[in-house]
Structure formats: C-alpha cells, structure tokens
Amino acid sequence: MKLAMKYVILYVNDFEKTLHFYQHILGLPVKMQQGTYVEFDTGATTLSINTRGSVREEIGLDVPEALSASQTFEIGFVVEDVAATIETLRVQGVTVVKEPVMKPWGQTVAYVADPDGHYIEICTVIE
Structure with a gap:
C-alpha cells in the first residue's frame, strides 16, 4: 500500500476570523469553497478548514467543541x-x-x- 498526503482539515470555531487569517494574513489562495468548507492552495498538500458544527451535521463525525x-x-x-x-x-x-x-x-x-x-x-x- 502506498499512501500520499493530499490534504489536512482544521476544525475551527470562528469561520470568518479563520478564513480571514489564512486567506488575507497568510495570503493563501482559496482553491475551493463550499459553505464553511474551504480549501487553500498551499502546493502539493491542500490545507482546508471547516467548522466543528458543519463536520458534525454534514459528515456525522463526533467532533467536540474546542474547550x-x-x-x-x-x-x-x-x-x-x-x-x-x-x-x-x-x-x-x-x-x-x-x-x-x-x-x-x-x-x-x-x-x-x-x-x-x-x-x-x-x-x-x-x-
């Protein structure tokens, strides 16, 4: 079996603040956005963000709130x-x-x- 890292998804609390940070402060171009799921172009591996609530609701993963x-x-x-x-x-x-x-x-x-x-x-x- 050969695995290749394609993307990393960060679960975030404040979508707008985090989107601003990665897009405007770090200057990462947005590759794709669907609701609160965003992919940034970072080269060979994509960095993505999504809200914890969206992951729970849309994907069904048991993601706790960040304490x-x-x-x-x-x-x-x-x-x-x-x-x-x-x-x-x-x-x-x-x-x-x-x-x-x-x-x-x-x-x-x-x-x-x-x-x-x-x-x-x-x-x-x-x-």
Whole structure:
C-alpha cells in the first residue's frame, strides 16, 4: 500500500476570523469553497478548514467543541526569510509563539498561532 498526503482539515470555531487569517494574513489562495468548507492552495498538500458544527451535521463525525486552544499538532510553511515573515505577521496582530531560532541542523524555525490556537511552524528548508 502506498499512501500520499493530499490534504489536512482544521476544525475551527470562528469561520470568518479563520478564513480571514489564512486567506488575507497568510495570503493563501482559496482553491475551493463550499459553505464553511474551504480549501487553500498551499502546493502539493491542500490545507482546508471547516467548522466543528458543519463536520458534525454534514459528515456525522463526533467532533467536540474546542474547550481550549488546540496544540496537539502543527502545520508548517517553508519561507526564505523566517525573521522577515515573523515580523510581517506580528505587525498584522498574529500571535508569535516562538521567536526565530537556528536549530543545530541548520534550519531556522519560528512558531505562530492561528485564531483557534493551532501551531504554525514558519521555517526554512532543511539543508
């Protein structure tokens, strides 16, 4: 069996705020939208969002309400200049969780959070 990652779906609380964050602050183009389900063009793997209520109602998955911010996983975006990207996001009011640092393996890494508290790694390519 060969598996290929096609998409990741984030379950969100505030659809409009999250859509604005990914589309206008991070600048991800919308590939497709159907109600509260949105796919963003991020390259080979699609990032999607949908509301928890919609997933419960339309798909029938038992998705609980978020009682706190979700930090059980992270999504990552590769950029050329981590420090400049973090400053651009900071100016737009994005919560910076970890400032840029150079890792022992030569990669620069920083973290921000989306409106639901999902961790987003902003990093350089591992060389």
